[in-house]
Amino acid sequence: xxxxxxxxxxxxxxxxxxxxxxxxxxxxxxxxxxxxxxxxxxxxxxxxxxxxxxxxxxxxxxxxxxxxxxxxxxxxxxxxxxxxxxxxxxxxxxxxxxxxxxx
Amino acid sequence: xxxxxxxxxxxxxxxxxxxxxxxxxxxxxxxxxxxxxxxxxxxxxxxxxxxxxxxxxxxxxxxxxxxxxxxxxxxxxxxxxxxxxxxxxxxxxxxxxxxxxxxxxxxxxxxxxxxxxxxx
Numbered sequence: 001x002x003x004x005x006x007x008x009x010x011x012x013x014x015x016x017x018x019x020x021x022x023x024x025x026x027x028x029x030x031x032x033x034x035x036x037x038x039x040x041x042x043x044x045x046x047x048x049x050x051x052x053x054x055x056x057x058x059x060x061x062x063x064x065x066x067x068x069x070x071x072x073x074x075x076x077x078x079x080x081x082x083x084x085x086x087x088x089x090x091x092x093x094x095x096x097x098x099x100x101x102x103x
Numbered sequence: 104x105x106x107x108x109x110x111x112x113x114x115x116x117x118x119x120x121x122x123x124x125x126x127x128x129x130x131x132x133x134x135x136x137x138x139x140x141x142x143x144x145x146x147x148x149x150x151x152x153x154x155x156x157x158x159x160x161x162x163x164x165x166x167x168x169x170x171x172x173x174x175x176x177x178x179x180x181x182x183x184x185x186x187x188x189x190x191x192x193x194x195x196x197x198x199x200x201x202x203x204x205x206x207x208x209x210x211x212x213x214x215x216x217x218x219x220x221x222x223x
Binding site for chain 2: 049
């Protein structure tokens with residue numbers, strides 16, 4: 001089975017910061033990767049699919065990129081509503097999650 | 104509006120059974136891949152089961168033989184029958200539509216989740 005390893009597991013940042021979250025696949029997955037945002041007590045929300053395609057209604061400050069087996073979610077300028085936990089997903093496998101907290 | 108609403112969670116003793124429902128609106132369950140994903144308290148997301156539009160079903164190893172996914176086309180509703188429940192099944196259970204293309208898989212939308220608590 002392909003393993004998805006997210007890093008870091010937690011991250012502190014300030015409003016306005018540029019933030020990057022990484023997800024590494026244990027083997028090539030040809031950009032078959034989605035990113036989700038989850039706020040406490042809420043269901044996950046799809047942000048991007050196919051590594052870099054923005055889901056309808058998601059702000060353009062969210063972007064995704066890929067390089068080999070390494071995938072990145074970038075938030076260009078953090079907003080207060082962006083503090084949440086983020087997960088990557090390939091097929092039926094989710095990353096461990098990255099908790100983004102306010103500094 | 105595309106929406107999923109889960110019901111049926113609750114507290115149950117180990118070894119007991121529980122059935123979860125997920126009512127869909129805005130799209131047809133039987134024409135889509137539908138899945139259950141769970142999240143133990145304070146933990147990450149874990150895929151549990153999927154039913155394809157063809158009716159084929161798959162399960163994560165830890166629930167094989169204990170859980171059954173099904174759907175009622177007339178009610179546009181997805182189900183998860185959970186038997187022989189264990190403490191480690193304690194989680195919030197989400198239903199989600201799984202979109203599958205030749206190269207892509209993603210879960211969207213998700214229901215609000217329903218809590219299953221297995222404890223003596």
